[in-house]
Amino acid sequence: MAKLYFRHGAMNSGKSAGLLQAAFNYEERGQRVLLAKPGVDTKGENAIVSRLGVSREVDFVIPPGADARALFAAHAAGDDPDALLKHVDLAPVACLLVDEAQFLDAAQVDELFRIAVLDGVPVLAYGLRTDFRTRAFPGSARLLEIAHSLEELKTICRCGRKAMFNTRRTGETILFDGDQVAIEGADIWYESLCGNCYLDASGGKLLS
Structure with a gap:
C-alpha cells in the first residue's frame, strides 16, 4: 500500500535538498515523479530551491483552498494546458513530492492522504513542524495526525546541540x-x- 510520509525538520535541515535527491533517485531508475509546492511559498517562484544551490521547477503549485488531489490527477494525466508532454503517452506517476508542506491547509493534507491510499501513489511531504512562535502550522499539525510515516531531519544549533x-x-x-x-x-x-x-x-x- 502506498503511504503518506512527512519528513520534517527545523530550518537548514536539508528538507528541500532531500526532496530533490529523492526525485533524482526515482528518475535515475526510469520512474516518473511529480513535484509540487504551496502557492504561499513565493521563494524561488515556481521552483524548489535548496540552500545547497540546487533548484528545480515544480510541476504544479497548490494555491490556497485548491483541491490538491484534483491538481495531481490533472498533471498525472497530462491535462495541464502548459504541459510539454500533453499529447504524449505518459508513464504512471511513481511518487508525488511536496515541498514546504506546512503551508498547506488541513483539507489539502487530507487530499494527499487520499492520493496515497485511494490512488496508490506514495506522497513524500517535506516541511517545518512549528513556526517561529513554537506553534504548529496547520498543514504540519494535520500531517502529524494522519501521515503513515514520520521522519525528523536533523540539523544543529550554533552551540552544537540538535536544533528544534x-x-x-x-x-x-x-x-x-x-x-x-x-x-x-x-x-x-x-x-x-x-x-x-x-x-x-x-x-x-x-x-x-
Missing part, C-alpha cells in the same frame, strides 16, 4: 510576534536553535 526551534530575525533582532507566514528574503531570515538557546533568546519563554 526556528527563530525569525530582521538583522540581528529576534522577533517573537507577527504573522505566522513570512517568507525568507532581504529583510527576514531564520535561524534554527536548540531548546537551551531558544529559551535564552526568549527570556525563558516558550511562546506557544
